[in-house]
Amino acid sequence: MIPPLSLLPSGTLHRDVMASIVVFLVAVPLCVGIAVASDVPAELGLVTGIVGGLVVGVLPGSSLQVSGPAAGLTVLVYEAVHTHGPAVLGVVVLSAGILQVALSAMRCGRWFRAISVTVVQGMLAGIGLVLIFGQAYTLADSAAPSGGLEKIGGLPRLVADIVSGGAARSAFAVGTGTVLVLVLWKRMTGRFSRMLPAPLAAVALATAAVAVSGLPVATVEVRGVIESVQPPGLGDFFLLGEVAVLGTVAAFALIASAESLFSAAAVDRMHDGPHTDYNKELMAQGAGNAVCGMFGALPMTAVIVRSTANVQAGACTKLSRVLHGVWLLLFAALLPATLGIIPVAALAGVLVHAGAKLLPVRQLGPLWREYRGEAVILIVTSLAVVVTNMFEGVLLGLLLAVVKTAWETSAVHVVVDDGASPRIGVRMTGSATFLRLPEILDPLEALPHDRPIELDLSGLQHLDHACRTALTGWAQQHNEAGVEPVRVRIPPSASA
Known part of the structure; x- marks a missing residue:
């Protein structure tokens, strides 16, 4: 629980407030970009961020990690919406949240620590590749093909469209400029980068450039928070009778849980405060997803980017992550029209950069030299996610990990x-x-x-x-x- 404000030292209160503002500034472009990439209203990304702050933020578990929509589930959300329709999103997210709560009640939280780290890295690398290949088309305001192989095969045509000029070239310039700002921001600004996070700065600069130059690029479609929220109806729950939908529920719950608990382990190493109770954190994540499902919003996980920003900004208690939810709520209520001036290509640039950060480029070389079998599992899992889908790719990775372990232990x-x-x-x-x-x-x-x-x-x-x-x-x-x-x-x- 959050201690009463009167009991917090003035220095602690000040640090939590400032950290919450930093996390809010990081969260806005990511929440909106993930929603747009998932092909759902942009406002639903903000709703998930608000629930992550106001609901998960006050629950026990981890003290400093921040929850919200995650790039790691973008591919799965997109597939679910396009395969089963928008009505399925609320049902799947609500059911996944209930499943997470049930797993927590059975004290299964600690068992997620037994999942092969290599499989998780391969899953995240596969998601990163799918984000890069998919958002490459959005960088040029072009429609992306449906399958992973089709996206790769269509890249030559995309390059030809960009080279030929017109709207595609203008959008691509905005998107690649966003990526460059994200890559160079810390080097250019030093300590100032903590006050103005790179994602917000990149999107703001891209938006200003488009407004000044009048470039013909697509901008975010604004529907309004009330209009975007679509709670699932009673009839929508009959979709749970389909095996494919149940598989999606299981994938949402397991992947979101694993990503959240791996993030918690990483955040615990960043600070000296209380460490995470994994079962309570799983319960909190499940409660948050259940609430998101009731609003028909995006699923949530603990997000390492926002959590890292929270710790580095000097957060001391849970108050920082709760306040970041308050700022998101105020933004959604008072300034929703500002979303309509943001170029879609700029948000695509943010996600391309996020996808690239999911690729374990530096770790792959040492892993190949020291644990070649683990490197093979990582590569196969990531490629399987690209070629098939996230659920089947992860299952293949887990199967390979089990076979490898059985082979090594049967010497x-x-x-x-x-x-x-x-x-x-x-x-x-x-x-x-x-x-x-x-x-x-x-x-x-x-x-x-x-x-x-x-x-x-x-x-x-x-x-x-x-x-x-x-x-x-x-x-x-x-x-x-x-x-x-x-x-x-x-x-x-x-x-x-």
Whole structure:
């Protein structure tokens, strides 16, 4: 809970207020840009940001991380809206929030820490690539193809449209200028960048440039907060009878939970205050998504960009993230018309930059050198997200991670003692699973049939059914041609 303002030291109160303003300035362009990229009204991004501040901000869990719409769910929201229609958004987000609350009640929050970090990095990298390829078209005010491969295949045509001039070139100039400001802002402004965050500065400069030059570029469509909010009707919940919609609910809940809790772990390393209670944070995120679903708004997660800005701006308590929600509410209520002058290409530039930051470019080289299998999982997961969709890509990544782990933990060693004794001794150690059958059977089948054999399995920690059956079959074949039956020592502790 937030302590009463009268109990806060004056310095703490001042730092929280200033941090809330910084987070608000970071949140506005991101909330609007994510909504536009998700193909929903821009105001719904603000609604999710408001709920993230006023609802999640006061609940227990993490103390300094900030919640709101996240670029990581943009692709999934876009797919859901275009596959099942806009009415499904509120139903899916509400159901995902309830599922998160249920997972919290079962104290499953800490289990999200067991998800392969490489799969999560691959998921985020795939999302980053999809954002870059998709928003590249929005940079030029062009319609993007539907599939990931189609987006990549259409890039030559997009380049030709930009080179040919006209509106596409003007919009592309605005978008790429936005990206350049985002990249160079801290270098150009130094400490001043904390007072005026790069996303707001980039969008503001792009908006001013368009207003002064009169460039023919598309701007954000303004509908009004009241008109944009569309709570799900009772009939919309019948959509939950479709398997595809239930899969989307599960994807929303699991991915939002994993991203939030990984963000919490990262934010905890940035400050010396109380660390996150993962089950309570999962409950808070679920409550926030349930409220967002009631308004038909975007799903939320804890957002590392806003959370980092909050910590770096000197926030001390939860008050900063609650106040950032208050500022968003005031902005949505008093200044919604200002959204109508923002160029869509500028928001696309913000998301292209956000997508590029999701790519683990610096980490991939060391990961490849030290843990090549993990690097393969990361690359395959990210490409699968681009080629198929986020849910199937993550499932493939998790499957690869499980197979890799099973392969590594099933290491088995076969030692053949062909000494002076007439009997050949074969000793196995490690874990004998079906994945290692070739390594087990090849040396056994190469043994001579005219000498007695003793097979010692007492050193095995695990012996699965497939290996037990294969060894029994080999012993029977050897016995039919051998001079003496194979003697097998199977430990009673070896599980089958």
